[in-house]
Amino acid sequence: MSTYALFTGCTIRMMLPHLEAASRKVLSRLDIALVDLPFTCCPTTVLREVDDTAWLTMAARNLAVAEQEGLDILALCNGCTQSLKEAQHLLEDPQRRRAVNGKLAEIGMEYRGTATVNHFAAVLYDMREELPPLVTGRLAGVRVASQPGCHILRPSEIMAFDDPERPSKYDELIEAIGATPVDYPNKTLCCGFNLFEVDRSAAARIVMDKIEAMSKAGADLVTTGCPSCFTQFDRNQLIARRIDGRDVSMPVLFFPQLVGLALGFSADEMGLGHHRVKVEVAALADMTVASV
């Protein structure tokens, strides 16, 4: 059994707790033990763009919290994974590390760079050969497009997750859990989430372009490991459809939810009733969802 410090991130723990609940059930079923530590916001680029020193200090504190317990981090969110990995990369610079550790010393902490940061999908990818015997086969025939999301792919030399232009790891994982991966044009394009408050019609066109491409490729649903992409494809899709007018739709599953369905959890156990875009897929007809 492996043990990780679970890094849920603010979007999941505060805005989408049903995704946290589903992820915990799935990780437990996969025999991965989780420890909860006093993590703050990763923090997000919202802080970094105003003050990158404050951002780096807060990220270093989170990493030091895991280091103190001797644990590696398992992150559920692309953005958190990127923030923490970028911080580790920047803290390789001795001068920066000294400055940050000077601040951390005020609270009796030190960043040493001993904990690894691992996204859920990366942990599963390392277990991919163990997955087929664990799944039920109920996803047979379900055609799944993936939205890896920007922050797990780029900058690729720091994230080191997948080919940044032709990513395939999610497709391999979709296959490993018994579903059918569907490729589509512009897979690496941003979902548009961060533009939603800045230019809503542009954000709507981006997500509808993606949904149209997935739909033409024959996908039944899209899966993503990013809570911002999830929100863009779930809540924001309803708004985007009204603004954009195109008559296409696409249900979304957070990647741990898709894994959970493959492992035999019910739609209710995976929190599908909390979705704004109802997951109605013919091949998943056995999964009746009670609305919450």
Add this chain to the structure above:
Amino acid sequence: MKARRELLAEIPEAKKCFQCSTCAASCVVLRYSGGLNPRVLIMRALCGDAEVVASADLWKCATCAQCDERCPQGVNPFAVLMTLKNIAARKGLAPESRVSAARMIAETGLAFPMSASVDQRRERLGLEPMSVPTGDLTRTVSLACDVEPR
């Protein structure tokens, strides 16, 4: 040229830019919304245009980092824009909504305002209530734009 020197001291990578526009061609914001053009912002910095940090376009970046990934010169336009925004914040030129969002993260350790409904939803799902150590955190983190003179 003092402005150019000051800017390039903070974004030395920008000197490698040969204005090929790969960043602009890869920018999801430019393609779908317009306004933001990383190549033009970097050109303005290279020309010593001190006003570049006052550009509202900087704050449209969707942070997708596609420009960083594809830049053939290793300029890291995404990081350059990030630094230009930091300079803007120190000079009091950042949009107030962005500064207050950043300040909330620094002060509370959370990306969203905490409310009773967050814990109520978590409880209904069988999850532990939120707990974040703001005490030690606020002693380590303060925003430069709040402590340094402009």
